Amino acid sequence: GDDKQALLYGQIADKVRELKALGVTFEACAIATGLFGVDNSAVLPEIKVVGNTFISLIGYQAQGYGTVPIM
Secondary structure, three states: OHHHHHHHHHHHHHHHHHHHHOOOOEEEEHHHHHHOOOOHHHOOOOEEEEOOHHHHHHHHHHOOOOOOOOO
16 A cells, blocks of 8 residues: 555665665666656655766766676
8 A cells, every 4th residue: 555655665765865875876867757757856866867877877888887787
């Protein structure tokens, strides 16, 4: 129900804050939020909404960062 969903959301938000405090950066894709009908203002403040995470990834790779595929 709604209580279970709110609890899960709170747990996720707590973990995002914890990871952010450790120096982890988070990005969300505005194209994806648009496709899924998510209002960008509803995204946690610790998560930066960028225009296109594919373009963002290309920029990080150009700086020498790598990717770790998770399946």
